Amino acid sequence: MARRRGWGGSPPDSDEEASRRIVAAAVELIARTGAEVNIAEVAESLGVIRQTVYRYFPSSDALMQAAALASVDGFLDRLTERVGGMTDPVEAMTRAVVYTLNEVTRIPHLGILISAGYSRRQPESLTSDAARAFGMTMIRRFDVDWEHYGYDDASLAELVEFLLRIMQSFFLAPGDPPRGEAELERYLRRWMGTAILAQAGYDA
DSSP: OOOOOGGGGOSSSSSSHHHHHHHHHHHHHHHHSSSOOOHHHHHHTTTTOOHHHHHTOSSSHHHHHHHHHHHHHHHHHHHHHHHOOOHHHHHHHHHHHHHHHHHHSGGGGGTTTOOOOHHHGGGGGGGHHHHHHHHHHHHTSSOOOGGGGGHHHHHHHHHHHHHHHHHHHHHHHHTTBBHHHHHHHHHHHHHHHHHHHGGGGOOO
16 A cells, blocks of 8 residues: 555555545535535645545535535434424425534535535536435424325335425525525425325326
8 A cells, every 4th residue: 555645644554544534524524615625625635635635526516516425414414303203295395405404504515416516517516316316304204194195116216306306496596585495395395396296196
């Protein structure tokens, strides 16, 4: 294994530890600055050269995605608590989307997979495997009986993509002025809710 320099005087013992410390440094920088960071900034914070970080992450976008994934567990726990006990899919999804939009603006690294800044550079990231996996993990935690409302795995995956696109639209164009939380809930409950319930009567 090549000798590593920097690392605050305590080099990692393995590649796995190095990767974890790089991601942790990125998360810390994002939380401190409220913005995305790049390879050079993370390398500087660790006291290593950029090539060291590139060894584990081929691009800044790859590192930001890893930082996002490292941050979602706590968010999912909070979201699950927020929608706990809701068995109506419209109410659960309305509450979840509004909560997610609010959290992403408050904690930038949670929005890397679906935020306007990330997706303008890579529009396909909106429906990436990572974004869809995140969405599936999110709705699987709900107390909704999805099968009762006509959903199988394939249609749930389509619902996740639809919701990601809905959220992306609010990142790109939140409105002028943006809707307040109560107004946004009413809007989503009416229009997004209609689409969610349509699955039960859909015949492919």
